[in-house]
Amino acid sequence: MDYDLSAIVTPYVTDYIREKTTHKNKLLLELEEYAKENKVPIAEPETARLVSVLTKLVRPKKILEVGSAIGYSAIIMSEGLACDGKIITLEYDPETVKIACKNVERAGLSDTITVVEADAKDYLSYIDDDESFDMIFLDGPKAHYLFMLDDAVRLLKKGGLLVSDNILFKGMTADDGHFARRKVTIITRLREYIDALMAHPQLETSILSQGDGVTLSVKTVSNKERFGG
Numbered sequence: 001m002d003y004d005l006s007a008i009v010t011p012y013v014t015d016y017i018r019e020k021t022t023h024k025n026k027l028l029l030e031l032e033e034y035a036k037e038n039k040v041p042i043a044e045p046e047t048a049r050l051v052s053v054l055t056k057l058v059r060p061k062k063i064l065e066v067g068s069a070i071g072y073s074a075i076i077m078s079e080g081l082a083c084d085g086k087i088i089t090l091e092y093d094p095e096t097v098k099i100a101c102k103n104v105e106r107a108g109l110s111d112t113i114t115v116v117e118a119d120a121k122d123y124l125s126y127i128d129d130d131e132s133f134d135m136i137f138l139d140g141p142k143a144h145y146l147f148m149l150d151d152a153v154r155l156l157k158k159g160g161l162l163v164s165d166n167i168l169f170k171g172m173t174a175d176d177g178h179f180a181r182r183k184v185t186i187i188t189r190l191r192e193y194i195d196a197l198m199a200h201p202q203l204e205t206s207i208l209s210q211g212d213g214v215t216l217s218v219k220t221v222s223n224k225e226r227f228g229g
Helices: 012-022 026-037 045-058 070-077 092-105 120-126 142-155 169-174 181-200 225-228
Strands: 062-066 086-091 114-117 132-140 155-164 201-206 213-219
Touching: 012 045, 026 070, 026 092, 045 070, 045 132, 045 155, 045 213, 062 070, 070 092, 070 114, 070 169, 086 181, 092 114, 092 120, 092 155, 092 225, 114 132, 132 201, 142 155, 181 201, 181 213
Parallel strands: 062 086, 062 132, 086 114, 132 155
Antiparallel strands: 155 213, 201 213
16 A cells, blocks of 8 residues: 655545544634635644544633634634633734634634734743633744743643644654755754653643644643642
C-alpha cells in the first residue's frame, strides 16, 4: 500500500474519521464553506470535534483563544462553557475581527464571546495574573507559540488545559526531509515549543496526531494542593 508522506495520518484513515465526524449546525457548516472558499484557516474537522469534547469535559468558566479567524472555534467551544462562562478570543487582522464579530452575533453569542483586535504576544503579557483561565486554545501564528508559552502558563489556572493546534504542521515538524527551506523558521520554533512543553515543570503534555497535530497540556497540581495536606 502506498502512503502519502506529507500526511500526518494515512489519508484513508483521515477520510474515514471525517466521514464519521459530521454535524448539522447550519451556521458552522456555512462558516466551513466560507473558510474553504476564501482559504481561511480554521480547525480541521477532527480537531474541532476534539476541542468540542474537551471543552464539554472541562466545563471552563473562562477560555482564552489566540487566533479567532472567523469565530469558528470560539462558537464551538461556547457550547461547553460552564453557566455564565466567557470566551476572550484574540485576532490581529482588523478585517477578520469584523467578520468574527458578525459571526458571533449571528450565533447569538455576543454576551459570551468577546473578539479582541490585538497582537497576542503583547496582549498576553499585559494581562494581570488575577485574570486566569480554565482553558487556553492556541491557534494563531505558529512561530509565536514559543514566545507566548510563559504567559500562557502564568495565566492558566492549576488543573487548567492548554491546547495548541497545528503542532505537527503537515508532518513537517517530525522530519527534516518533509519541509521546504522557506518553512525553516516556523518548523524550528514549533520543535522548540514542543520541547519546552514536554520539559516544562508545571505542565504534563501529550502530543496527538489529530488533524494537523495537537498538544494537550495540563497545568499540574501537587498532591498537597489537591488534597489540602
